[in-house]
Each structure stands twice: as structure tokens, then as C-alpha cells.
Amino acid sequence: MRLMGINFEISVVADDEIWANERINSAFGEIARIEKLLTGTDPQSAASRINQYAGIEPVKVDQEVYNLIDRSWKIAELTHGSFDITYGSASANYRDIILQPAQTSVFLKEKGMKIDLAGVSTGYIADRVKYFLQMQGVGSGVINVSGNLLTWGNQPDNQPWTVSTAAPSLSYGPIANLNISNMAIITSGSNGYFNTRTGMAVSNIKSVSILSPSAELAVAMGTPVMTMGVRLGLNLINRLNQIACIIINHRKKTYTSKNLNYR
Numbered sequence: 001m002r003l004m005g006i007n008f009e010i011s012v013v014a015d016d017e018i019w020a021n022e023r024i025n026s027a028f029g030e031i032a033r034i035e036k037l038l039t040g041t042d043p044q045s046a047a048s049r050i051n052q053y054a055g056i057e058p059v060k061v062d063q064e065v066y067n068l069i070d071r072s073w074k075i076a077e078l079t080h081g082s083f084d085i086t087y088g089s090a091s092a093n094y095r096d097i098i099l100q101p102a103q104t105s106v107f108l109k110e111k112g113m114k115i116d117l118a119g120v121s122t123g124y125i126a127d128r129v130k131y132f133l134q135m136q137g138v139g140s141g142v143i144n145v146s147g148n149l150l151t152w153g154n155q156p157d158n159q160p161w162t163v164s165t166a167a168p169s170l171s172y173g174p175i176a177n178l179n180i181s182n183m184a185i186i187t188s189g190s191n192g193y194f195n196t197r198t199g200m201a202v203s204n205i206k207s208v209s210i211l212s213p214s215a216e217l218a219v220a221m222g223t224p225v226m227t228m229g230v231r232l233g234l235n236l237i238n239r240l241n242q243i244a245c246i247i248i249n250h251r252k253k254t255y256t257s258k259n260l261n262y263r
Contacts, residue, residue, distance in 0.1 A: 001028050006122060006146055012133065013140035013156050023136050030132045031125055037065055038121045040114075047117055051088075055111025058100060066104040068216075072120050073097055075220045079236065082224035088114035123219030126150040126184065130215075143215075150184040150215045184215035188222040203229045204250045211260070212243040221245075230255055 014020035076094035092113040140153025151161040160181040189207040212218040225233035244260040
């Protein structure tokens with residue numbers, strides 16, 4: 001199914017096909033519900049209302065939306081702004097998002113400033129759908145979001161979910177076989193990140209795969225690692241718990257974080 005302009009595929013392990021399809025259909029309903037909250041194209045969505053009142057007044061939002069923006073702010077702080085959900089104003093950045101927890105309100109300080117939750121919403125939706133299905137008794141499954149995966153439980157033969165990672169071009173085969181049961185794996189590819197002022201490349205990373213139990217965190221960390229480059233990107237991931245990465249540079253050399261288990 002295509003929602004928010006993105007392809008979502010859901011697979012569950014079950015003995016009863018009818019029961020499984022009912023669970024999957026209800027999960028797509030959950031995706032549609034979240035889309036209405038986070039999309040920037042619906043003028044009534046929380047994100048659109050926050051943007052509409054930028055520089056004017058705080059906007060009260062659902063606790064779910066508030067928590068997502070709060071986590072996004074913390075990831076921006078962790079990555080020194082390499083991850084940032086704000087745009088639309090040259091001087092504005094994530095520090096201009098004013099969060100008021102008692103009121104569950106969000107205020108953008110600069111008029112014309114906007115937030116875009118697309119960079120984190122696909123991961124959040126995957127995490128939410130996994131939880132939604134688990135609460136309905138689905139013990140194993142896979143959520144595929146345009147090739148990025150989140151799994152839980154085991155395959156029908158009771159073996160772990162595994163994946164082979166490769167460079168985006170697939171020109172030189174698999175590089176690693178990974179156990180991704182109860183994990184998300186998110187892969188980003190690029191021809192290089194450039195400084196818009198000088199035109200000089202600031203990163204020589206060709207692709208990065210992030211693994212984490214949280215798809216939301218994995219999605220959010222892809223761009224920061226890409227923009228930081230190999231050394232700083234690995235240093236960031238190595239300082240964090242429950243997250244790992246595989247990086248391939250433009251010379252096809254592979255780097256892995258210290259806590260990655262693969263063969």
C-alpha cells in the first residue's frame with residue numbers, strides 16, 4: 001500500500017491466513033491515522049497548524065505528536081544539528097522550536113519557519129505499526145518501508161530474520177549477512193554531500209546502513225552519519241547504545257561500528 005507517498009508492505013507469520021490479513025488491514029488503518037497527524041499537505045494536520053502559526057502563537061497538539069517532535073529535538077541536539085526538522089527560514093534551526101510539555105504545545109519562534117516530519121515519520125510509523133500488531137497477538141513479522149526493514153520474532157521456520165547488505169549499485173555483491181530479528185535496518189545512499197556555499201564535498205560516504213531496535217532512531221541517524229563523514233559518523237554511533245552502522249565510502253571500502261555483529 002502507498003501512503004504518504006511511500007510504499008508500505010507488511011508481512012506477518014501466522015497459521016491462519018484470514019486472521020493474518022485482518023491484522024494487516026487494521027495495521028494499514030493505523031498508518032492512515034498517523035498520516036493525518038503528521039502530513040504537511042493537510043491544512044488541518046498538527047504539522048500544518050504548527051507551521052501556520054509560526055512566529056504568532058503556540059499550537060496545542062496531541063501528546064503523540066508532541067512526543068515525536070520532542071524526540072526529534074533531542075536527536076538534533078545529539079547530532080549538533082545535522083538532523084533538523086526545521087526549514088523555511090535561513091536563520092531558524094531546531095533550537096527555535098519551543099516545546100511546552102505542560103500544555104503539549106509547540107511554537108516556532110520565527111515567522112516563515114516550518115517543520116517537516118518526513119525525515120523521521122516513516123521510522124515512527126514502522127515502530128508504531130509493529131507495536132500495534134504485537135498488541136493484536138502477532139508474534140513475528142516484517143514491515144518494509146521502501147526497502148527499509150523492521151522485524152520482530154522469527155521466520156516461519158523459527159530461524160532469525162537475516163539480510164545481506166550491499167552498496168547501492170549492487171556492483172560488487174553482498175558485504176555482510178546480518179541477523180536483524182527485532183531490529184530495524186535503514187540504508188541511505190548518496191553520490192556525496194556538498195557545502196552549498198563552496199561547492200566542495202564534505203562527505204565521501206557512498207552508503208550507510210543503520211541498525212537499531214528503533215526504526216525511528218535508525219531513520220533519523222542516517223543523514224547525520226552521511227554528512228559527518230566516516231570518522232565522525234563512526235564516532236557518533238560508537239558513543240550510543242543499541243545502534244550500529246555499516247559505512248561504504250566512495251572507494252568501496254567498508255567500515256563498521258564497534259558493536260556490529262555480522263559474518
